Amino acid sequence: MNPAALRNEDKASAPVLYMALESLGHSRSSLISPTGSGSAATCSSPCAMASMSFSFRVSRSSSRKVRITAALLASRLEEQLIDLPTGEHKKAEYLKINPNGLVPTLQDGDRILCESNAIAKYLADLNPENNLLPREPMARADITRWQHWEQAPWVPALVIVIRENVFKPLWGQSPDASEIARGEGVIHKVAPVLDAHLKGRSYLLGTA
Ligand SMILES: N[C@@H](CCC(=O)N[C@@H](CS)C(=O)NCC(=O)O)C(=O)O
Numbered sequence: 001m002n003p004a005a006l007r008n009e010d011k012a013s014a015p016v017l018y019m020a021l022e023s024l025g026h027s028r029s030s031l032i033s034p035t036g037s038g039s040a041a042t043c044s045s046p047c048a049m050a051s052m053s054f055s056f057r058v059s060r061s062s063s064r065k066v067r068i069t070a071a072l073l074a075s076r077l078e079e080q081l082i083d084l085p086t087g088e089h090k091k092a093e094y095l096k097i098n099p100n101g102l103v104p105t106l107q108d109g110d111r112i113l114c115e116s117n118a119i120a121k122y123l124a125d126l127n128p129e130n131n132l133l134p135r136e137p138m139a140r141a142d143i144t145r146w147q148h149w150e151q152a153p154w155v156p157a158l159v160i161v162i163r164e165n166v167f168k169p170l171w172g173q174s175p176d177a178s179e180i181a182r183g184e185g186v187i188h189k190v191a192p193v194l195d196a197h198l199k200g201r202s203y204l205l206g207t208a
Helices: 003-007 046-050 052-058 061-073 116-126 136-171 177-198
Strands: 016-021 078-083 103-109 112-115
Touching: 016 061, 061 116, 103 116, 112 116, 116 136, 136 177
Parallel strands: 016 078
Antiparallel strands: 016 103, 103 112
16 A cells, blocks of 8 residues: 555545455456456446446455445545455554554545445445435434444454355365354354245345
8 A cells, every 4th residue: 555545635536435355366467357447436326336346346345335335426436455364454654544453444635434324324424315224313323223233243253254164165174163163053043034024025124
C-alpha cells in the first residue's frame, strides 16, 4: 500500500475501500478488475456485475457485503487490495488506518471508517434518495439488529468450522476433528434463530 494513499486529499475522488486480497496462486496484477481500470474499480451496477466473479475470488464476506452495497447504490469506490496471505493487514502502515488489523476499511477523504456494517450503512446514508435503508426508525433498527446478530453470535459460530475446513488446509495444516465438532455444536445452537425467523419468508427483512 502506498502511504500517500493514507493522505487522500482529493475530496472529489471516490472513497477508497481497503479490502482483502487472499486468492492463492494469482498475482496481484492478474486480479485487478476486468474493467481494466487498475486497482480502481467503479461500482456502477454494470461494472459491478462484470466484476462479481473477481469479487468472489478476492473478497471475503466482510468486504463483499460492502462491495455489494456499493453496487446496489451505484456508488463509486476505488479499491485497494490488501494482501492477507502476506500479512499486509498486520503491518504498521495498514494498522494506522485499521488498528484491528482487519479488512475492510473505508477512507473517504481524510476520514476513515472500519467495520463492514458501519461502512455499508455510511454508503447508504450518503445516498438518501435510495431506498436501501428505510427511513422508519424501527425498520432501520431491525436492520441494525440483524447486523449485530451477524457479527455475534453468527460469524463467530461459523468461523470455528471455516478455520478448520478452509483455512487450515490452505495453510498446510490438518483440520482438528474435535474443533469441527465443537464448531458444529455452536452452529446448531445459533442457527435455529435464523431458521425460525426465515420460516414463511424469503428474506430476513423486506420482500426483495
Ligand atoms: N467485524 C469486522 C470483521 C472483519 C474481518 O474479520 N475481516 C476478515 C476478512 S472477512 C479479516 O480481515 N481477516 C484477517 C485476519 O483475521 O487476520 C467487519 O465486519 O469489518
